[in-house]
Amino acid sequence: MYVAVKGGERAIDNAHALLAEKRRGDTSVAELSVAQIREQLSLAVNRVMAEGSLFDPDLAALAIKQAQGDLIEAIFLIRAYRTTLPRFGSSRPIDTGQMSCVRRVSATFKDAPGGQVLGPTFDYTHRLLDFKLMADGEVPEAETAPPRTEPTPHIMDFLNTEGLIEEEEAHDEIPPDLTRAPLELPADRPLRLQSLTRGDEGFILGMAYSTQRGYARNHAFVGELRIGTVPVEMEIPELGFAIEIGEIEVSECETVNQFKGSKTEPPQFTRGYGLIFGQSERKAISMALVDRALRWKELGEDDVGAPAQNEEFVLYHADNIQATGFLEHIKLPHYVDFQAELELVRKMRAEAQTGLQEAAE
């Protein structure tokens, strides 16, 4: 005797309780604090802030804790929280030329005013497991140098004195907000950059990599990669001037790309641009490469049909919260649709069978 499937409510409650228990793990092991995550898993925190589009290291750390370290789930928590916040204005554009850099490297010039600053990077570490970390994580204090007091100019500006690089005109237009207006195509560059900076790191990396392997190759040099903090200023209408409301850490990558010229543009170097919350240089470089690939139309290049050139393809599939939600929804019940398919297949098979029999007779 079939009993109607009941019990969804109780199953959900019990599943949530079990999830909470799993999150905590073995209770004889000390619990992680949000501060520990914020301080010791800072690159994970940065990724959650970047793709969550919310600069708040404490909330990002909390989200990572709650999500058991599943970063896409943590990003989702941050996004769902962010969407409830009122948007009461926009900041003035940050000036990365005023950045106080912890890292700044150029692959195009051996040296430049401001110097090369390696900063905290994995680049030249040997990827050998440090078993000592299993016992204790004490580290000797690192050497420090007095910070530069004068601004560090962008390296691209030096190239530009010769007019070798395409000019980017400054303008005061307020960029569109992807989180407040539906995505409409064709998208302009500010909208594309916005989508890329909050896009999935793995997806953007894969797209960027595909351009390097020949799918819309645009040979990129890292003109400059810089990481550091910049002040954020906001115009307060009541005051009539801008005040500093805080400081954020960002990674910025400017690429210089080979360009032989096109029907509309003279031979020159072109640019790709990446800007990400926190220290996230893999993403910043990837973003710059994909940005450059997406600019084929405005530079008069050919559409070679590469995925990274297709803005609809890139922008519609870069968001991991959209992607993971839709992907995982297929585990929800679909038995009504499946039943409909089942009937159809049975009917078509029956008809095919009759047809075969008739043919045989």
Added chain:
Amino acid sequence: MTDYNFAYLDEQTKRMIRRAILKGLAVPGYQVPFASREMPMPYGWGTGGVQVSAAVMTPEDRFKVIDQGSDDTTNAVSIRRFFERTAGVAVTEETREATVIQTRHRIPETPLEAGQILVYQVPIPEPLRFLEPSEVETRKMHSLEEYGLMHVKLYEDISQHGAIATAYAYPVMVQDRYVMDPSPIPKFDNPKLHSPAIQLFGAGREQRIYAVPPFTKVVSLDFEDFPFEASKADGACALCGVDNSYLDEVIMDDAGNRMFVCSDTDFCTTRRAQGHVGAEGVPS
């Protein structure tokens, strides 16, 4: 929950969604882009429907949620609870009692009435999507009323399979203008799209809202010599005995024995309460 506004969304967002709904009602079947918000449940799990429900809901409403026709499937429970928590509205499982019904994959068997709102969760709002992947192209096709591709697809189905091989999300023509995806309801439900109730469709991830106002002409696409057929599994519900409701097939044992029961649980329960008993049912 005092930290959030009534029905979770802030009033500015609701206003934006209501505008999209009104536009949708004014142009039946047209997909209106809207600034879909990030909801506290995943995309693909009904965020479009939830946003539409939140935008039309009032404190006096009685809310019903079904998934696959049932009020007790886990995601239906989850969405119903969400509104109990954030809006404090009354909830019901009875189709007749409900003023707002959010659904995934079904239209209730009990005919809807004027004054009721049926909100559909929509995964892919674009009926032409699997014929043409580009949104830029499909929007152009809608604006030019260029639906040849769809008719060719249906024709090819017939020439290859002898029938139109679409069992759910069967495309419809709305008020002689827009081809519309009715969401993945079985084609059995298509005739119910002509209804006295307001029907709203929300696709959160795809950022689209569309609507079918009461008594709008909705025609399932077909050919004169291959007319549309609202098919279902042959047989009657084993519990309530009805033979004209959409049936789920349930596997009973290791030997593969199966039975058919109503997919619409409220419809089935109501019938059994009225004394109808199916082949394997027991009097309630």
